[in-house]
Amino acid sequence: MIALRSRRLFHPLAALALVATSLTAGSASAAPAVKYRDGASDITLTTPAYQVVVAKRKFQITTRRAGRTVLATTNTDAIGFSGPGGRVTATGVRKASWSRGVLTLQVGTTDAAATLAVKITPSADRYRLESVVQGATPESTGMHFAMGSAGHWYGHGEASTDAGGPYTDQPWPLDSGKVADDAFGPASYQMVDPFWFTQSAAGIWFDTQDLMKVSLGKDAPGVAGMEVTGTPSLAATFFVEKTPKAVYDDYIGITGKPAKSDAEAYQYETPLWNSWAQFYTNVDQASFLDYVHRLHDTGVPGHTMSLDDGWMSHYGDFTFNGKFPDPKAMSDEVHSLGYKFGLWVTLWINLDADNYKVAADKGYLLKSKDDPSQPCTVTWWNGKAGIVDLGNPDARAWYEGQLKALQQKYGVDGFKFDTRFYDETCAPASGYTANDYVKLGAQLTDEFDQQGVGVRIHWTGSQKYGFVTREIDKGTDWKSLQAAIHQSLAISTIGYPFVETDMVGGSEGQPPPSKEVLIRWAQAAAAMPLIYSSTSPVRVYDYVNKRWVDYDADTAKLYAKAIDVHKRLAPYIERQVRRTLNTGDPIMQPLFFAFPSDQASYTVGDEWLLGDSLLAAPLLSAGTSRDVHLPPGAWYDVARGKVVHGDLKAYPTDLGTLPLFVRMGTADTKSLIGALRH
Known part of the structure; x- marks a missing residue:
């Protein structure tokens, strides 16, 4: 059995530097008339739409609308921080003042030397909370919410869970499972945003580019905890609306809506076929062409045949290995059958690649933080590598030239980009921040046809790029199919509309899907914006049990029937894209x-x-x-x-x-x- 790569350990940066921080961004109007009341036990801010109630003695923040609670912090750890001495929590309000539309609080903590400087600024349909730790140096600062105060919870994106998430599990709603992610942030490989919304039409957005620690019912039953690491401050916006959709609209008002769809109209009609789940890296020219011909001869539609990992002579060398004796003939044969031809590519150049010495000598690789005179070395699922520095115009031009040479020499129509654009252990180029590399990566990938397979870019503000979003790898069983559907809903509702599941039928190094799972997956994908396929409904190799699996003739017919439904929906889907x-x-x-x-x-x-x-x-x-x-x-x-x-x-x-x-x-x-x- 071949060694299957694990994508679970891969954490490419997916941050965006341009994040709106204005309270009045999006649909928020000018500050409303606010009634301020400082009572014996609490402070109340009353706007025409909602109330914010701050309990003074046992610090807690409660949001109410129309006389009922729609969101409440816990009363034991509403705001707090963690440091070398452990967890420190807010205790009570020491001072309060209301001036120019801002409530300013000095809040005591369980650390006698530390206080929290808290500001709450109301607007028409939201309020902003800012908190700064004073008198201590925290490792993380965060808030905790009573999940039951708001009904069911949504948002977040792809969820890590003890039950197998995000690969075979995705709770829907979030409170139906236990979610915990200590690496929740712009650098995560998982598609996530720091945005949550609830059945009660409340919403939370943490305005940060820093790594977060998130627990939804995992660390403490019924408690949602969000902590921002490496900073003494936090900033969060709380939306208070009449419907969950209105909260979503508020968030999109901050992130920006897609400026375009990077998929062309024909890519919404039929699937992209990619070789990964069919072969993993054990692909060669003969088997790839056999795969293409069987799909074609059986009449299963598709617009592109994409060759995934397994073709490079070394990772980072854009030359075919010996398993592909005549790549141009392979490409020509794919084209002769009416398909476009695509390739998987990476920005990571392994240390044993010929291109590594070239790139290192010319200064085209990201530099080490510890020793800027040396290239940064990172570990990924295929070994140790350097990363092309997109902040260096010459390096970017050199890398683009490698891809364009593939297009010219072999007739490659487009690429599947499957690596991060930066690694947080490296140093950015002069004048750039780490977050700038997502924008640089977006600009790079926009130069090429992504063939409906997209790029996994996320975090507040990335929505406007309009990339197709493919999910993280899935298993091949019913649970994985269910997780795929829940995840598509989760990704859609944090602002990424051009979504597709992982390859129909899944992969993850598991035995191929049964006929029933494969067909039900294809049917579900038919009612989504795009279809991403790999496992052939004709024949697939089982790398676990080392045998060929031949599906019966009915399998291909039912798969093609599902695609036909999707094709019939294409004009309607096109209208939804415009919408x-x-x-x-x-x-x-x-x-x-x-x-x-x-x-x-x-x-x-x-x-x-x-x-x-x-x-x-x-x-x-x-x-x-x-x-x-x-x-x-x-x-x-x-x-x-x-x-x-x-x-x-x-x-x-x-x-x-x-x-x-x-x-x-x-x-x-x-x-x-x-x-x-x-």
Whole structure:
């Protein structure tokens, strides 16, 4: 069995330097009229929309709207910090003043020498909280919230859990599991943002570029803890709205909506086929072409055949190894069958690569923090390497030249970029910060066709780049499929609308998916913005059990049928792309975004709205039936050709059925029914 790489240890930087910090950014209006009351036990700020109540003796911050609590900190560790002596928590308010729309507090702590300088600044639909530790040097500063005060929790992005997340687990909502991430930040490989929102229509955004430690119900049951490391201060904005969707809109007002979609229209119609889950690194020219021909001959659609890791002579040398005796002929054969041809690439140059000495001698690599005269050496899943310094214009031009040479010599149409643009153990180029490298990476990758596979760039402000987002690697079982769907919803609702699951059927070095998992995954992907495929529904090698797996002829037919549904939806999806460029709305969204009064929808994670007119309810587990929750209103049942109302029990879902329901009375109702009707 070949050695399969692990992507779990890979943490590429995905930060963005341009983060809005203005309280009035986005939809927030000018400061409202605020009533200030300093009582015996608490301080209250009352705006036309909400109240902020600060308990004085046992420090706690409670947010209320329309007379009810929508978010509350704990009363034991509302704000605190950690240092060499352990955890220090807020105790009580020592001084308070209200001036020019700002509440200023001096808060005592369990460390007699340390206090917290806290400022709360209300605005029309949010308030900003800033806290600075005085009299101590903290290792981290953070806040803790009573999760039950706000109903169910969402946001965050890809979640690390004890149950296998983010690879085989993703709680939906977040409070249904235990989430803990000590490396939550711009440098994480996981798609995450420091933004959470709740069923009560409250939201939290931490304005930071620093590493955070996040626990949602893990460190303490029912407690959400967010700590910012390496700083004595923190800044957070709390949104107070009428619906969760309005909180999302507020956040997008800060991040910025996508300026474009980096995927072309045809890439929304049919899948990209990538070799990774089919072969891992054990790919060669003959097997890759056999893979392409079998898909083509069986009639399974796709727009691009992408050769993943396993083709380079050394990592960082843009030359084919001996397994590919005639790369130009391979590319020509792929083109002759009507596909584009793509390659996996990396900015990391291994120490044994010929290009390493070239890049090191010319100063093209990021420098070591400890010794700036030497290149920075980092460890990744394929060994030890240096990283091309995109802050050096000559280095960037040299790297781009390597890619363009591949295009010219071999007819390569585009690339899958699968590395970070920076490593926090390295030193940035003069005049640059670490966070600047995400922007540099975005500019680099925008020079090339990413072929619908995208780039994993995240953190507040990255939304505006409009990259397709592919999920982190998944397993090949039912749990992994369920996690993939929950994760697509999570990523969509932190502002990344052009989302796709990991490769249909998963990978992670596990045995290939069963026929049922593969088809159900393809059906679910058909009702998402884009499809990312790898495992062939014809034949795949099982590297765990060292044998070929031949799927029956029905598998390819059902897979192609799912893709046909997606292709029928392409004009509708294209309209949703235009819509999100105009509004910032997610394309794939939870039911409660459109139906906030439908309480049952807040725990539904196996259904979603594609745009505002189509509800998808694929089967994500073994069986041939499922219950379907339909929000209030009339829905056209595509499979049965009739209008239905209310929940459907034991809805028949044989392996050829993808339950889809068109919302009646929208601008797209007629065209959707026409496109999907058999």
